Amino acid sequence: MRLNTLDPEAEPLRAEIDTLEEPTVIEFGASWCGYCRAAQPLIGPAFASHP
Template sequence: MAYTPDYVDTPPSRAELDAGSGWQLLEFGAPWCPHCSAAQPVVQALLQQHDMPHLKVEDGKGRLLGRAYQVKLWPTVILLHNGEEQGRVVRPLRVEDIEALAALVRRQDA
């Protein structure tokens, strides 16, 4: 699965994500957020390097999934492997900002 430009209508539960298998890129933000828009080329670059599901979750007041992951700033990009958080980056603007996540995927897949 490649880059997903749209936020999901109904996000999965934390339990569903915890039960996941393989790699998944979880992105929290909002469609009106300028930081989120600025980060999209960086997220796309990571997903071009590593084919994995990408889930964009709109966050904000009353949205429990972001609280479950202790999201405080947007965008927050979380790399999951078999449902467990492997790393996160907040407000990535350059490809170098997400290189640590790409390195985690390469290391695990080697």
């Protein structure tokens, strides 16, 4: 599974999302959000076992 195929610092354009051919998970969050920051260490390992 490829992670971070789009720039994680920029919001993807809808046109970019529409061109993705494989099933995709889009992570919504904000750098100022404590819950979002706390989830970051869990996201990679969670997807590592689901190629």
